[in-house]
Amino acid sequence: MVKKYLSKIYMAIIFIFLYAPIVVLAVFSFNESRSRGNWTGFTLKWYVELFYDRDIRLAFYYTISIAIISAIISTIIGTFAAIGINSMKGKTKSLILNVNYLPVLNPDIVTGISLMILYISFNMDFGFNTMLLSHIVFNIPYVILSILPKLKQLDVHITEAAMDLGATPMYALRKVIIPEIKPGIVTGFLMAFTLSIDDFIISYFTKGEGVTNLSIIIYSMARRGVRPTINALSTIMLTVVLILMILINKRTSAERVSKFKRKEVKE
Amino acid sequence: MDKAIIQLNNITKKFDGEIVLNDINLSVKENEFVTLLGPSGCGKTTTLRIIGGFEIPDEGEVYFDGQLINDLPPFKRQLNTVFQKYALFPHLNVFENIAFGLRIKKMDEGTITKKVEKMLGLFNLKNYGKRRIDQLSGGQQQRIAIARALVNEPKVLLLDEPLGALDLKLRKEMQHELKAMQQQLGITFIYVTHDQEEALTMSDTIVVMNDGIIQQMGTPIDIYNEPENAFVADFIGESNILDGIMHDDYLVEFLGKKFQCLDAGFGRGEEVDVVIRPEDLDLTPAGEGKLEGVVKSVIFKGVHYEMDIEANGYEFLVHSTDMAAVGTSVGLTLTADDIHIMVKGE
Amino acid sequence: MKNRTKYFAYPYIIWIIIFIALPAFLVLLYSITTKESDGITTIQFTLENFKNFFNPLYLNILWDSIYLAAVSTIICLLIGYPAAFIISNAHLSRRNTLLFLCILPMWMNMLLRTYAWMTILGNNGILNNLFSLLGLPTFNLLYTKGATVMGMVYNFLPFMILPIYTALSKMDRGLLEAADDLGADKKTVFIKVILPLSMPGVISGIIMVFMPAVSTFIIPQLLGGNKNMMIGNLVERLFIINGDWNFGSAISIVMMLIILLSMSIMNKFDIDKEGGARLW
Numbered sequence: 001m002v003k004k005y006l007s008k009i010y011m012a013i014i015f016i017f018l019y020a021p022i023v024v025l026a027v028f029s030f031n032e033s034r035s036r037g038n039w040t041g042f043t044l045k046w047y048v049e050l051f052y053d054r055d056i057r058l059a060f061y062y063t064i065s066i067a068i069i070s071a072i073i074s075t076i077i078g079t080f081a082a083i084g085i086n087s088m089k090g091k092t093k094s095l096i097l098n099v100n101y102l103p104v105l106n107p108d109i110v111t112g113i114s115l116m117i118l119y120i121s122f123n124m125d126f127g128f129n130t131m132l133l134s135h136i137v138f139n140i141p142y143v144i145l146s147i148l149p150k151l152k153q154l155d156v157h158i159t160e161a162a163m164d165l166g167a168t169p170m171y172a173l174r175k176v177i178i179p180e181i182k183p184g185i186v187t188g189f190l191m192a193f194t195l196s197i198d199d200f201i202i203s204y205f206t207k208g209e210g211v212t213n214l215s216i217i218i219y220s221m222a223r224r225g226v227r228p229t230i231n232a233l234s235t236i237m238l239t240v241v242l243i244l245m246i247l248i249n250k251r252t253s254a255e256r257v258s259k260f261k262r263k264e265v266k267e
Numbered sequence: 268m269d270k271a272i273i274q275l276n277n278i279t280k281k282f283d284g285e286i287v288l289n290d291i292n293l294s295v296k297e298n299e300f301v302t303l304l305g306p307s308g309c310g311k312t313t314t315l316r317i318i319g320g321f322e323i324p325d326e327g328e329v330y331f332d333g334q335l336i337n338d339l340p341p342f343k344r345q346l347n348t349v350f351q352k353y354a355l356f357p358h359l360n361v362f363e364n365i366a367f368g369l370r371i372k373k374m375d376e377g378t379i380t381k382k383v384e385k386m387l388g389l390f391n392l393k394n395y396g397k398r399r400i401d402q403l404s405g406g407q408q409q410r411i412a413i414a415r416a417l418v419n420e421p422k423v424l425l426l427d428e429p430l431g432a433l434d435l436k437l438r439k440e441m442q443h444e445l446k447a448m449q450q451q452l453g454i455t456f457i458y459v460t461h462d463q464e465e466a467l468t469m470s471d472t473i474v475v476m477n478d479g480i481i482q483q484m485g486t487p488i489d490i491y492n493e494p495e496n497a498f499v500a501d502f503i504g505e506s507n508i509l510d511g512i513m514h515d516d517y518l519v520e521f522l523g524k525k526f527q528c529l530d531a532g533f534g535r536g537e538e539v540d541v542v543i544r545p546e547d548l549d550l551t552p553a554g555e556g557k558l559e560g561v562v563k564s565v566i567f568k569g570v571h572y573e574m575d576i577e578a579n580g581y582e583f584l585v586h587s588t589d590m591a592a593v594g595t596s597v598g599l600t601l602t603a604d605d606i607h608i609m610v611k612g613e
Numbered sequence: 614m615k616n617r618t619k620y621f622a623y624p625y626i627i628w629i630i631i632f633i634a635l636p637a638f639l640v641l642l643y644s645i646t647t648k649e650s651d652g653i654t655t656i657q658f659t660l661e662n663f664k665n666f667f668n669p670l671y672l673n674i675l676w677d678s679i680y681l682a683a684v685s686t687i688i689c690l691l692i693g694y695p696a697a698f699i700i701s702n703a704h705l706s707r708r709n710t711l712l713f714l715c716i717l718p719m720w721m722n723m724l725l726r727t728y729a730w731m732t733i734l735g736n737n738g739i740l741n742n743l744f745s746l747l748g749l750p751t752f753n754l755l756y757t758k759g760a761t762v763m764g765m766v767y768n769f770l771p772f773m774i775l776p777i778y779t780a781l782s783k784m785d786r787g788l789l790e791a792a793d794d795l796g797a798d799k800k801t802v803f804i805k806v807i808l809p810l811s812m813p814g815v816i817s818g819i820i821m822v823f824m825p826a827v828s829t830f831i832i833p834q835l836l837g838g839n840k841n842m843m844i845g846n847l848v849e850r851l852f853i854i855n856g857d858w859n860f861g862s863a864i865s866i867v868m869m870l871i872i873l874l875s876m877s878i879m880n881k882f883d884i885d886k887e888g889g890a891r892l893w
Binding site for chain 3: 007010011014015017018019020021022024025028038077080081083084085086087088096099100102103105106107108109110111113114115116117118121133137140169173194198200201205214215218219222230234237238241242245
Binding site for chain 3: 372415419
């Protein structure tokens with residue numbers, strides 16, 4: 001019994017530690033003054049100002065559009081690459097896998113500067129394109145790594161069975177393989193999207209004139225003192241994420257329950 | 268020799284309000300090979316886990332060697348378990364798995380080595396000590412699981428469907444090995460299985476369970492030949508179970524005909540279950556049997572033929588070395604001692 | 614079919630040559646050439662960049678990075694293991710909620726969360742205001758090594774909890790019963806079975822915390838201030854402020870080597886299961 005209470009207290013402390021800064025941010029997004037430490041009164045003005053802050057609006061736009069585009073492109077390239085890699089054998093396969101692993105293992109800062117050097121060597125203009133390209137580069141390995149296990153689980157004979165039943169290889173790919181590995185593809189896409197939205201370091205080294213994302217804005221302002229508008233924005237973003245997560249959780253658990261019920265009826 | 272080593276008195280156990288064991292009374296003698304037999308969900312594994320100490324009964328007492336052990340945790344009980352999926356420690360090699368219990372008892376290295384080596388020898392695993400668990404076949408893992416339990420020299424060994432994961436041939440071999448070992452070591456075995464053949468082959472005593480209740484307890488021969496109710500009859504071997512009415516002592520009617528039987532003591536006109544083993548029915552040429560039927564299907568089973576014969580509106584299962592082709596009319600005979608009368612189940 | 618789908622990977626092979634292999638090669642090239650190299654005709658190879666690194670100033674920064682990352686990793690392990698253990702033992706219905714609560718903060722921008730700590734730790738921050746309200750002396754909390762370590766622990770703790778939790782929850786409950794059955798009490802079960810079996814989780818947790826910690830430059834920048842530089846800050850400064858790409862590349866290579874080295878050490882622990890088990 002005592003143990004039970006001890007573990008409850010322990011987890012409570014951990015969660016206080018994890019959530020204290022988030023609560024602070026949310027609370028101070030309603031703070032009247034700009035001061036970081038003192039509460040001077042309730043206001044919604046930072047939320048209103050948010051809509052008029054051009055820098056933040058622009059950075060928000062770039063963050064979201066780069067996240068969506070890079071997640072889509074890297075999911076497409078990654079899916080095909082994973083299917084290809086999966087049917088390779090021997091040394092080529094392990095060589096590709098190892099190189100593919102490099103951006104995952106490498107510190108982000110090394111990936112960032114190496115891409116920066118690459119773009120400069122090719123005389124590319126820094127801006128939206130370089131940032132997008134960089135995000136695709138570091139997203140694809142994660143997409144591949146989340147699809148490969150699903151492909152490995154796939155029954156070797158499943159495409160053979162499809163073709164035996166008259167499916168062309170392309171038809172088998174579309175109607176059999178892709179649906180089978182869909183959970184991996186979805187995970188890969190979500191992962192790419194999240195990584196992209198949260199990225200700072202790689203964007204920092206590959207950004208261009210007038211093109212930034214939210215992380216970069218926060219970084220550049222952090223040392224001068226963040227505008228409370230950022231607090232407001234992050235509170236909104238967190239609330240949206242929270243609602244989405246709860247909805248997803250509810251849906252999956254409801255699905256599980258209904259599946260279970262169906263099974264019961266069958267038996 | 269006849270002392271009870273394990274005694275269960277009025278054990279009841281509920282999971283989430285659902286009764287899984289209902290007033291179980293069981294006594295296991297020293298050096299006995301007892302099998303708990305029943306379909307899945309009958310409570311046999313729960314009974315074993317209560318003896319092992321992994322579940323605590325809601326009501327009733329568990330005695331070990333005359334001592335009440337209800338609240339004794341598993342690690343203090345002088346018995347060991349062979350788990351269903353073996354539960355071998357994947358981070359330890361074969362030697363260390365077997366030595367696990369001995370190391371906890373803080374035995375010296377020499378004794379441990381001696382005891383483990385002896386076990387490895389006993390189980391034909393002499394040079395396997397350094398192997399990792401995942402490098403072994405199912406049969407080898409199974410033997411190590413038994414060795415790991417036996418090396419502690421428990422008074423009672425609990426086995427939870429230990430042969431379930433093995434293929435048929437290996438299972439047969441292990442059945443004989445286990446039985447031989449039990450006799451050689453003189454340890455009490457409590458064995459859980461759903462395989463009636465396994466139970467018949469190995470046990471001194473079989474405890475047939477269903478729905479959390481002990482249906483019948485007895486020697487394999489008793490259980491097979493004198494099942495106490497239709498459930499036991501059906502579960503132990505295949506049976507034809509028919510509705511019947513007792514007209515008098517030693518006289519039963521089923522399928523519209525009256526038959527002599529050996530059972531007495533039922534009320535007049537009482538509805539009963541009539542159990543007839545498939546091998547007890549004999550074929551005769553058409554018109555010469557007590558029952559007349561038509562062969563519906565024939566399957567060759569090696570030693571005998573398995574036939575479905577429809578007679579008087581009931582489809583009999585018949586095992587016979589004689590064969591009748593599908594569609595032919597045949598007669599069926601049976602004698603008084605082939606007919607087993609049972610109180611009607613609910 | 615198998616042979617044909619192989620070609621699906623070919624475009625990606627070209628992609629990784631251009632965007633992964635080539636950039637890595639360029640970093641290596643910069644690290645072993647002089648600043649004066651300009652184009653292929655005037656390229657000059659040198660080991661000067663690596664030699665420069667053996668200056669006490671830089672070695673100190675390197676040592677600080679490894680030391681602070683290691684301390685953070687150990688603290689994460691000490692805090693995270695019990696948390697993972699408690700979660701894995703929680704009732705099934707509550708387990709997912711607890712896990713969800715551990716992961717949720719990661720959905721918030723890391724810079725923002727780190728910035729929030731500035732609000733809490735600052736000289737006029739919440740903690741110090743609280744202290745003075747209680748009549749306690751105030752402390753200089755922000756811009757210290759302690760603040761850096763705390764920021765790293767805060768940001769990377771979930772990376773420690775998750776893999777350990779996974780290892781613990783994957784563990785066959787039957788094994789614990791088997792140990793129990795063989796005479797092990799709760800403490801012995803933990804030391805002899807649970808701990809060694811959760812080692813793969815512990816090791817991936819260590820890797821997942823140490824790697825980003827040793828190379829981070831945001832956390833020391835925001836919480837550690839200018840005095841407490843880590844190797845990531847050095848690389849950033851050399852590239853962005855000083856424009857010394859050759860030296861910066863050399864340090865990047867050193868950083869990659871540290872990561873690869875620590876990974877291979879950790880992997881060795883993982884594979885050497887029997888030796889590891891004996892240790893316990």
